[in-house]
Amino acid sequence: MMKAIVTGGTGFIGGKLVEALVEKGFEVRCLVRKTSNVSRLNELGVELFYGDLGDLEALQNITDGGDIVFHLAALVTDWGRAEDFNRYNVLATKELLESSQAHGVKRFVYMSSSTVVWKSDFWNIHKLENIDETYPYTDNHTDNYNASKTQAEKLVLNHYKDTGLETTVVRPSNVWGAGDTVILPRVAMAAEKGILYPMGGGEKLVTPCHVDNLVNALLLLSENDNAPGNIYFINDGVKIPYMEFLTKQLNACGIHWIPGFSIPYKCAYSAAAALEVIFKLIKSKKPPALTKMAVAALSGSRSYSIQKARTELGYKPSVDMDEGMEELRDWVIKLGGTQELLKYVLKV
Numbered sequence: 001m002m003k004a005i006v007t008g009g010t011g012f013i014g015g016k017l018v019e020a021l022v023e024k025g026f027e028v029r030c031l032v033r034k035t036s037n038v039s040r041l042n043e044l045g046v047e048l049f050y051g052d053l054g055d056l057e058a059l060q061n062i063t064d065g066g067d068i069v070f071h072l073a074a075l076v077t078d079w080g081r082a083e084d085f086n087r088y089n090v091l092a093t094k095e096l097l098e099s100s101q102a103h104g105v106k107r108f109v110y111m112s113s114s115t116v117v118w119k120s121d122f123w124n125i126h127k128l129e130n131i132d133e134t135y136p137y138t139d140n141h142t143d144n145y146n147a148s149k150t151q152a153e154k155l156v157l158n159h160y161k162d163t164g165l166e167t168t169v170v171r172p173s174n175v176w177g178a179g180d181t182v183i184l185p186r187v188a189m190a191a192e193k194g195i196l197y198p199m200g201g202g203e204k205l206v207t208p209c210h211v212d213n214l215v216n217a218l219l220l221l222s223e224n225d226n227a228p229g230n231i232y233f234i235n236d237g238v239k240i241p242y243m244e245f246l247t248k249q250l251n252a253c254g255i256h257w258i259p260g261f262s263i264p265y266k267c268a269y270s271a272a273a274a275l276e277v278i279f280k281l282i283k284s285k286k287p288p289a290l291t292k293m294a295v296a297a298l299s300g301s302r303s304y305s306i307q308k309a310r311t312e313l314g315y316k317p318s319v320d321m322d323e324g325m326e327e328l329r330d331w332v333i334k335l336g337g338t339q340e341l342l343k344y345v346l347k348v
Contacts, residue, residue: 003027004222005063005105007053007096008072009046010036012180013111016215017070018046024219031062031073053092063099068222071096072111076182078143078294079279079287085148093152097159097167107166107228109221110156114173114233114304116149120296122269125200128302130239133171133231143293157229166228168221170214173235173304176249177211177324178331184249185344191250191257192342195289200265200299204242207235207303210319217315226312233304236317242298248321252329254338268295 004021008014009030021028022044029047032038038048051058053073063069075088093110100108119126119138128135141147153169160167176184190196198204217234221227243259250257272295275288309315332341 001025001027002067003029003065005029005031005066005069006072007031007070008074008111009041010038011072012182013175013211013214014070014072015040016179016211017072017218018044020215020219022046029062029066031058053088056095059092059095060099060102063096063103063105066100066103066105068107068109069096069100069105070109070111070218070222074111074149076145077287078145078291080144082144082147085144086151089145089148090151090155094155097155097165101159101163101165105165107168107222108156108159109218109227110152110167110169112149112153112169112171112231113146114171114235114302115146116153116171118146118296118300118302120269120292120300122266122273125265125296126300126302128300128304129205130303130305132305133233133308142296143291145293153231157231160229168227168229169231170217170221171231171233171304172209172214172217173233173302174206174208174245175211175214176208176328177319178327179211181341181344184253185341187246188250188253188255188338189342189345191246191255192338196246196257198243198259198262198298199268199295201262202301204299204301205239205303206242206245206301207237207239207306208245208321209235210317210321210324212319212324213317216318217309217313220309220313220315224313230308230312232309232313232315233306234309234315235304235306236319236321237306238317238321239303240321242301248325249328252325253332253341265295265299268299 004026009018018028029049032048033052049062117135137150156167159165272290272292279288
């Protein structure tokens with residue numbers, strides 16, 4: 001029986017992946033913190049390995065006996081110190097790669113993000129139209145998160161060249177679906193408070209990725225011979241205006257939201273830059289109301305081709321938007337409604 005090592009198994013995507021792995025007959029070991037809610041993992045009969053991304057000893061030992069590593073956990077936020085992102089996203093990935101090599105792990109699947117190719121500054125915002133995996137990294141990131149994810153990606157890909165460990169990188173975009181208790185509640189709260197606005201003007205197309213489609217892609221990456229040494233964009237294969245996508249999600253959550261006037265990009269960028277300077281000066285651990293990364297998300301158009309995943313992996317999105325939105329609506333109702341969803345913002 002194959003043993004999968006999973007980081008991020010208590011999260012939105014990781015939880016869905018663990019369920020799918022158990023269903024396929026994998027033994028699963030998850031890296032978990034002592035403060036994590038592991039009730040679902042216990043129900044699934046998953047082996048718990050206590051530690052976190054800053055615990056080098058745990059990272060050195062968790063891969064022992066594993067056949068495949070799914071490294072999903074990361075410090076994911078639009079605010080924080082560069083040294084923290086380096087520790088949790090870069091050094092932790094390096095440690096896991098070396099641990100995997102030392103313990104004879106065959107394959108290493110790294111969860112990155114489509115945002116690593118974003119480029120924005122005061123003068124320009126990214127306009128990415130159906131780009132593929134050959135699109136280059138940006139020279140300079142305006143946020144520490146994407147800078148660290150880019151560094152980690154390069155480590156993963158170079159490790160394949162240098163050691164032969166079968167590493168692969170997956171880049172999802174706008175992951176969504178029932179069970180999202182991190183991003184969706186923040187968007188919903190902004191809409192409820194009347195502070196969610198379009199930025200940059202013009203129609204901005206995105207290619208969302210339903211969580212179940214992403215999990216299916218991860219399973220393909222675990223076994224396909226084409227995967228090692230490669231990067232794959234993964235999404236639902238549908239381009240949609242970003243404001244329309246947000247509206248659909250919010251409506252499914254019971255929030256009637258209509259996009260208001262669009263804030264000019266340079267105005268939004270300047271405001272975010274000023275706020276970031278102030279918050280750094282006062283050494284605030286909480287992010288400002290507007291960050292440059294948030295401005296980039298609301299202002300930039302980005303769509304990504306999944307042709308490579310279709311051709312090389314046989315990837316085919318199985319959950320369409322209407323189906324996913326209905327599931328999302330049912331989940332929010334099951335939670336107890338919009339107000340229960342919003343409570344997750346306070347838990348972060």
